Amino acid sequence: MxxxxxxxxxxxPFKGIDWRINSSKLMYGGYFLFLTIGLIASQVNLSSNNDFSIRTLLFSILGLIFYSAYWGSQEKEQKYGKLxxxxxxxxxxxxxxxxxxxxxxxxxxxxxxxxxxxxxxxxxxxxxxxxxxxxxxxxxxxxxxxxxxxxxxxxxxxxxxxxxxxxxxxxxxxxxxxxxxxxxxxxxxxxxxxxxxxxxxxxxxxxxxxxxxxxxxx
Structure with missing residues (x-):
């Protein structure tokens, strides 16, 4: 027997940096852009047209963050490596x-x-x-x-x-x-x-x- x-x-596992885009990278990238643009805009006097553009951009980035959260809830892992x-x-x-x-x-x-x-x-x-x-x-x-x-x-x-x-x-x-x-x-x-x-x-x-x-x- x-x-x-x-x-x-x-x-x-592969060595080096995995440059592929996934929901996590998209979310954290969105957080970084949202905070950075918001911080810069708060320190600069903007005209009404520029203020509208910044607000539109920030809401767009916020939508991207919500999308990445939804994507992550459906996403399967793709580890950086091979079987x-x-x-x-x-x-x-x-x-x-x-x-x-x-x-x-x-x-x-x-x-x-x-x-x-x-x-x-x-x-x-x-x-x-x-x-x-x-x-x-x-x-x-x-x-x-x-x-x-x-x-x-x-x-x-x-x-x-x-x-x-x-x-x-x-x-x-x-x-x-x-x-x-x-x-x-x-x-x-x-x-x-x-x-x-x-x-x-x-x-x-x-x-x-x-x-x-x-x-x-x-």
Whole structure:
């Protein structure tokens, strides 16, 4: 029987500045123009014609800010980078494309799990951030693992494609904990577990070990 393994597409962030326009940049650019023009106009004596033009411009910029807020509520993330390669995690090793790292050489393993593709951002923890612009729907590539090998840090971002893909990863993390590949604090911090859930996880590990021992005995 083939041992269980979690697989995902690797996300490779690009270096440099992302010049693409999105709702967040449009909103903050609108804020900057609105405040700058308003400040200059308040310090200068304007004729009635110029005053009308400035007011029209400011209302236009305000409309642009409201439009960017609407755009953000419909927008999907387009992270500055590309999907390339494959990550595989199993009880025996971590494979990143053609490179494999056994758990015996891995140190200081950490991970974080966030959204899947098209999952709504911010709503659970920081709903007010929806008013600050930016995409409403995730690309699912903020998830990552990080560890040390021979004093070298390895950090890989990867995409969670569906809710079931996320469940698959959580199951693999539990299995790694059951096999002592990662410790308890790493597990509950990465999974964002509450105290009660952590206690249930510890009980589940004990039961898993008992079941494995009974299988060996039989």
């Amino acid at each position: 083939k041992p269980p393994a979690f697989k995902a597409k690797i996300f490779v 390339e390669g494959e990550l595989e995690i199993c009880v025996e090793r971590i494979r990143i494309n053609d490179y494999s790292y056994s758990w015996t050489e891995i140190e200081k393993f950490e991970f974080r799990i966030f959204q899947v593709v098209d999952e709504i951002l911010w709503t659970e923890t920081y709903p007010i951030e929806r008013y600050y612009g930016g995409p409403a729907y995730s690309q699912g590539v903020n998830n990552f693992i990080e560890f040390m090998v021979d004093d070298k840090k390895v950090k890989v971002f990867f995409q969670l494609e569906t809710p079931s893909h996320k469940v698959e990863l959580r199951r693999m993390i539990r299995l790694l904990f059951f096999h002592d590949r990662i410790d308890l604090s790493t597990t509950y911090l990465g999974l964002n577990l509450e105290y009660e859930e952590t206690q249930e996880l510890k009980k589940a590990k004990g039961k898993y070990l008992e079941d494995q021992q009974s299988k060996v005995s039989s």
